[in-house]
Amino acid sequence: MHWQFILANIVVTAGAFFLLVGGIGLVRLPDFYSRAHATGKSDTLGVILVTLGLVIHEGLTLNSAKLVLIMAFVGLTNPTATHALTRAAIRFGLKPWFRKDGPEGKEG
Amino acid sequence: MDKYFVYLGVVLTVIILIPFYRVLRGPTLFDRMLGAGAIGTKTMVLILVIGFIFNRVDMFVDITMAYAILNFIGTIAIAKYLLTLKMRGK
Amino acid sequence: MDNPETCRAETGGFPSPKARRLFLRNNIVLFALLFGLWLLMSGHYDFFHVFIGFLCSILVVVLNARLAKYFFIRDNLCDCTPLRVGRLFFYIPWLIYQIGIASLQVAGVVLRRRMPVNPSLVRFRTKLPTRAARVILANSITLTPGTITLLLEGDEYLVHSLIDASHSGIVDGTLPGEVAKLYHRKPREVVFDVEVLRKKKTI
Numbered sequence: 092m093h094w095q096f097i098l099a100n101i102v103v104t105a106g107a108f109f110l111l112v113g114g115i116g117l118v119r120l121p122d123f124y125s126r127a128h129a130t131g132k133s134d135t136l137g138v139i140l141v142t143l144g145l146v147i148h149e150g151l152t153l154n155s156a157k158l159v160l161i162m163a164f165v166g167l168t169n170p171t172a173t174h175a176l177t178r179a180a181i182r183f184g185l186k187p188w189f190r191k192d193g194p195e196g197k198e199g
Numbered sequence: 200m201d202k203y204f205v206y207l208g209v210v211l212t213v214i215i216l217i218p219f220y221r222v223l224r225g226p227t228l229f230d231r232m233l234g235a236g237a238i239g240t241k242t243m244v245l246i247l248v249i250g251f252i253f254n255r256v257d258m259f260v261d262i263t264m265a266y267a268i269l270n271f272i273g274t275i276a277i278a279k280y281l282l283t284l285k286m287r288g289k
Numbered sequence: 290m291d292n293p294e295t296c297r298a299e300t301g302g303f304p305s306p307k308a309r310r311l312f313l314r315n316n317i318v319l320f321a322l323l324f325g326l327w328l329l330m331s332g333h334y335d336f337f338h339v340f341i342g343f344l345c346s347i348l349v350v351v352l353n354a355r356l357a358k359y360f361f362i363r364d365n366l367c368d369c370t371p372l373r374v375g376r377l378f379f380y381i382p383w384l385i386y387q388i389g390i391a392s393l394q395v396a397g398v399v400l401r402r403r404m405p406v407n408p409s410l411v412r413f414r415t416k417l418p419t420r421a422a423r424v425i426l427a428n429s430i431t432l433t434p435g436t437i438t439l440l441l442e443g444d445e446y447l448v449h450s451l452i453d454a455s456h457s458g459i460v461d462g463t464l465p466g467e468v469a470k471l472y473h474r475k476p477r478e479v480v481f482d483v484e485v486l487r488k489k490k491t492i
Contacts, residue, residue, distance in 0.1 A: 110241055115400070131432070137240075149256065168267070175278035
């Protein structure tokens with residue numbers, strides 16, 4: 092296999108891993124605001140990495156220019172959408188979850 | 200080479216199933232919306248990968264673009280709607 | 290220049306001739322961006338398609354012009370500090386690096402068996418030159434390690450941080466400092482009135 096495809100595969104796999112982490116975080120974290128962390132960061136990086144891998148696989152064409160455009164678009168809009176939702180939530184009166192005093196000392 | 204993208208598509212489909220738990224069980228409305236947004240983001244990637252499987256990247260890239268815009272605008276619209284709900288005192 | 294009313298009448302509603310020139314320049318840049326986007330997205334470069342794209346870009350700019358003029362005059366956009374475009378080439382790779390760290394951190398937290406999350410809220414005020422700078426800072430906070438912006442009102446931010454260590458980048462002012470460097474070469478202190486909240490009734 093060509094080195095270009097191997098590099099593309101590695102980057103795409105890393106992106107898929109971050110998408111997986113975003114999904115798991117969405118299920119496991121304790122409250123809405125913590126879950127927003129999972130979608131706001133891991134998903135953004137996952138999409139950016141997968142798209143980057145596909146750009147490497149595609150080479151220099153018009154399609155890869157469009158892929159770069161998608162990358163920039165997702166990088167701009169995903170945090171904005173997360174922020175819009177969290178803002179609505181905090182205006183709505185949804186209280187964030189805090190750790191009780193007990194385990195806090197253990198974690199430092 | 201194409202085999203890799205087929206496997207990746209299968210893995211992505213499984214990944215998309217994970218946030219469904221949050222959409223179905225989410226204690227609040229916002230959790231469900233967050234899950235729906237996450238599904239939209241991951242679906243976008245899946246559409247791109249499908250384009251690479253079928254060797255029709257030129258077409259599927261445009262579809263992905265439209266999907267990304269729709270996902271963003273949908274989330275923003277629902278967030279705005281929830282804000283107006285609060286302002287009416289409901 | 291002495292009488293703002295006569296000045297406005299001469300320059301077609303703008304406070305000064307300089308503002309009018311700037312507004313025209315903005316519209317030309319907008320047209321160039323739209324036309325470039327059309328060329329990128331269409332992929333057909335015969336006369337018909339390019340001409341249609343040209344017409345559509347002109348139409349969008351003309352339809353947008355009145356609304357843009359209203360906001361331009363209301364927000365006094367000709368007096369605000371311009372963005373240093375060259376600095377973006379440093380800022381964006383730095384931000385991508387930070388996003389990488391952030392995602393690894395979230396991954397480390399999520400995949401551990403007993404998740405060491407300790408959420409807290411941080412409230413602080415900033416001194417940034419324009420509204421766009423505040424939006425850039427808010428989006429950057431969401432993308433960088435362990436923090437998301439919950440509220441942005443005026444220049445007051447409310448930030449949710451996932452782990453204890455994660456809001457240090459905001460408290461010591463690195464991230465807002467980088468954003469301020471997009472506008473000034475040597476920015477002054479931008480962050481103040483930092484308070485960390487960890488109780489339910491404080492918000």
